Amino acid sequence: xxxxxxxxxxxxxxxxxxxxxxxxxxxxxxxxxxxxxxxxxxxxxxxxxxxxxxxxxxxxxxxxxxxxxxxxxxxxxxxxxxxxxxxxxxxxxxxxxxxxxxxxxxxxxxxxxxxxxxxxxxxxxxxxxxxxxxxxxxxxxxxxxxxxxxxxxxxxxxxxxxxxxxxxxxxxxxxxxxxxxxxxxxxxxxxxxxxxxxxxxxxxxxxxxxxxxxxxxxxxxxxxxxxxxxxxxxxxxxxxxxxxxxxxxxxxxxxxxxxxxxxxxxxxxxxxxxxxxxxxxxxxxxxxxxxxxxxxxxxxxxxxxxxxxxxxxxxxxxxxxxxxxxxxxxxxxxxxxxxxxxxxxxxxxxxxxxxxxxxxxxxx
Numbered sequence: 001x002x003x004x005x006x007x008x009x010x011x012x013x014x015x016x017x018x019x020x021x022x023x024x025x026x027x028x029x030x031x032x033x034x035x036x037x038x039x040x041x042x043x044x045x046x047x048x049x050x051x052x053x054x055x056x057x058x059x060x061x062x063x064x065x066x067x068x069x070x071x072x073x074x075x076x077x078x079x080x081x082x083x084x085x086x087x088x089x090x091x092x093x094x095x096x097x098x099x100x101x102x103x104x105x106x107x108x109x110x111x112x113x114x115x116x117x118x119x120x121x122x123x124x125x126x127x128x129x130x131x132x133x134x135x136x137x138x139x140x141x142x143x144x145x146x147x148x149x150x151x152x153x154x155x156x157x158x159x160x161x162x163x164x165x166x167x168x169x170x171x172x173x174x175x176x177x178x179x180x181x182x183x184x185x186x187x188x189x190x191x192x193x194x195x196x197x198x199x200x201x202x203x204x205x206x207x208x209x210x211x212x213x214x215x216x217x218x219x220x221x222x223x224x225x226x227x228x229x230x231x232x233x234x235x236x237x238x239x240x241x242x243x244x245x246x247x248x249x250x251x252x253x254x255x256x257x258x259x260x261x262x263x264x265x266x267x268x269x270x271x272x273x274x275x276x277x278x279x280x281x282x283x284x285x286x287x288x289x290x291x292x293x294x295x296x297x298x299x300x301x302x303x304x305x306x307x308x309x310x311x312x313x314x315x316x317x318x319x320x321x322x323x324x325x326x327x328x329x330x331x332x333x334x335x336x337x338x339x340x341x342x343x344x345x346x347x348x349x350x351x352x353x354x355x356x357x358x359x360x361x362x363x364x
Contacts, residue, residue: 039103040115044122051081059134061180063197068129078129079114083122084197095123102196105168109160111183111193127193131186136179138188139248147286149188150245154297155322156190157182161238161315164195165231172196173229175213177237179244217251221307232309238318239304243268246287246297247280265305272298273333296321302331 048054050069058066064085071077095118102113115126132138135153138145157177164172174181174195183191212223220236222229240251243264251264261267271279277294281287287294300321306312311332313321320326 042115042117044117044119047081047117047124063194080127080129082125107160107163109156109191111191130183132184134180135182139179144248153190154242154245158315158319160192161234162319165315173231174234177234178215178218222309232312235304235312239301242301268298269302296328299328
């Protein structure tokens, strides 16, 4: 197994045909509490009723629990209501400022925020409901999704991140890209959830260790080195996610123990360097028959997960690579870098020892 000096931790989306009868009737009334944003301000009691006292939990994560709800007697608009756990105690102004930023985002690959509640100590967000749940359930279930559908999802996720990083009025760094935060609508279009929420939470939320946001296995190395955090942390997480999409397996498989396959990022690199990429998609005939694209995707993932953030491409460049409009260069040989580092350390140690020896020889 090759040693690595790193921290382990387009296709256009399918066209969705919907009849007019399937389109839900809009029942939201713009609220002027947040100027310039078409968001509805809900009363807490209203959301209690919509969720039947928060009866049906859809999921739970570092930001809080999400519940299924229904609005309106006739329209029956299905929604998802997220209860934030511990929000920043800076008052209503901070909450509304962040809602203004999130509410102004609009992209087909982002989950749409419909409204909010900031009544008393309650902070809740109301989102559009995603019929097919999370990408985690889609990828890691018993039935493997098709190769083309997985590529659609990877491309859609990357496009959503480009929007957050480069096309919003103010840049939004997600900080927690993982399969659980990529949701799928009724056409299996990828939609990023939980973007823009980091500032709303107390600093002890969504952490792996003190000062670090994200989820173990998806966290970029610079979080551990007290470096300035940039959008490149999302690039790293996307690289991990891309490998999971390719292989339909989790990044870290604890039951494998010390097996070389336990950490997907490292194993994918080894498979690439040893020219055995078919090992990554053993039971996937579709992926094996698309060898050129498979290699390109693995190359992209390796570049995205470089330890040095300056070596990682931007998400805009990643999209261009996925589209095939720019070439994906061969990743650096990290085993070679590792061997050079050991040679340098050996030579340095030798000269230190030799200098010490000379000093002792010339001592009075």
